[in-house]
Amino acid sequence: MLSQFIRRFLxxxxxxxxxxxxxxxxxxxxxxxxxxxxxxxxxxxDIAQETLIIVYQQLGxxxxxxxxxxxxxxxxxxxxxxxxxxxRLETHFNQNQGVSPAxxxxxxxxxxxxxxxxxxxxxxxxxxxxxxxxxxxxxxxxGHAQIANMLDMPLGTVKSHIQRxxxxxxxxxxxxxxxxx
Amino acid sequence: xxxxxxxxxxxxxxQPLPSLQPDEFRRDAYEQFCKQQQNRSRVLQLxxxxxxxxxxxxxxxxxxxxxxxxxxxxxxSSTKYMLASAMPILMLMIVGYFLLDS
Numbered sequence: 001m002l003s004q005f006i007r008r009f010l011x012x013x014x015x016x017x018x019x020x021x022x023x024x025x026x027x028x029x030x031x032x033x034x035x036x037x038x039x040x041x042x043x044x045x046d047i048a049q050e051t052l053i054i055v056y057q058q059l060g061x062x063x064x065x066x067x068x069x070x071x072x073x074x075x076x077x078x079x080x081x082x083x084x085x086x087x088r089l090e091t092h093f094n095q096n097q098g099v100s101p102a103x104x105x106x107x108x109x110x111x112x113x114x115x116x117x118x119x120x121x122x123x124x125x126x127x128x129x130x131x132x133x134x135x136x137x138x139x140x141x142x143g144h145a146q147i148a149n150m151l152d153m154p155l156g157t158v159k160s161h162i163q164r165x166x167x168x169x170x171x172x173x174x175x176x177x178x179x180x181x
Numbered sequence: 182x183x184x185x186x187x188x189x190x191x192x193x194x195x196q197p198l199p200s201l202q203p204d205e206f207r208r209d210a211y212e213q214f215c216k217q218q219q220n221r222s223r224v225l226q227l228x229x230x231x232x233x234x235x236x237x238x239x240x241x242x243x244x245x246x247x248x249x250x251x252x253x254x255x256x257x258s259s260t261k262y263m264l265a266s267a268m269p270i271l272m273l274m275i276v277g278y279f280l281l282d283s
């Protein structure tokens with residue numbers, strides 16, 4: 001289905017096909033971005049939008065239409081990492097200029113479901129890589145090798161990030177709720 | 182609430198992500214895309230104008246220079262020379278202003 005939309009968009013410049021492509025994946029893409037941004041809905045939607053703009057511009061370069069979703073997640077991940085770098089530079093600049101930190105430091109995530117809220121809370125001590133890898137592995141069902149290929153990471157790194165990430169989530173859970181498991 | 186064990190964490194992680202409605206998101210994405218395209222075309226216009234301005238200055242200035250040598254006009258002051266060779270760029274700026282304004 002997705003490859004049909006891609007073909008129609010590329011061959012006939014069918015904008016409706018691109019809309020359908022966006023509709024088909026937007027929920028997963030935004031959910032993924034929300035995990036990456038630890039539930040910052042506005043930032044997650046910005047990342048998702050920037051990702052879709054890149055998709056619109058570079059869809060012709062996608063060699064295998066069946067790999068569309070993994071390509072989408074890879075772009076979103078890179079967009080988020082780039083935004084973090086830009087944010088770090090901005091923070092560094094603001095500190096040097098004596099500007100006070102951003103007002104949204106007291107930001108609290110408010111997500112769609114209680115489970116999602118809990119997951120984001122448990123992910124708060126994870127690195128970006130760990131959040132991305134765990135989401136791709138557990139929520140989207142990608143295998144370790146597929147993720148390694150998708151994000152250009154060594155297979156061993158993917159496995160260890162996922163394992164350590166889950167251990168960290170359990171530790172966070174114990175820290176938040178110090179009762180017997 | 183008690184802390185999670187490994188099995189509970191796996192169950193939590195394996196649950197599908199919540200379904201999100203596309204309407205508002207698509208409108209925002211479209212607006213952002215249009216804004217980016219608009220900015221890009223403005224930057225392109227600016228660079229085109231600059232390139233044209235350089236061309237329109239250098240070429241007539243060369244002609245003015247050559248004509249002065251050819252007709253042995255030596256009494257043109259440097260101010261007048263500058264004004265003469267800057268005429269095309271002024272005209273281009275006026276035309277460009279009206280084009281962008283429309």
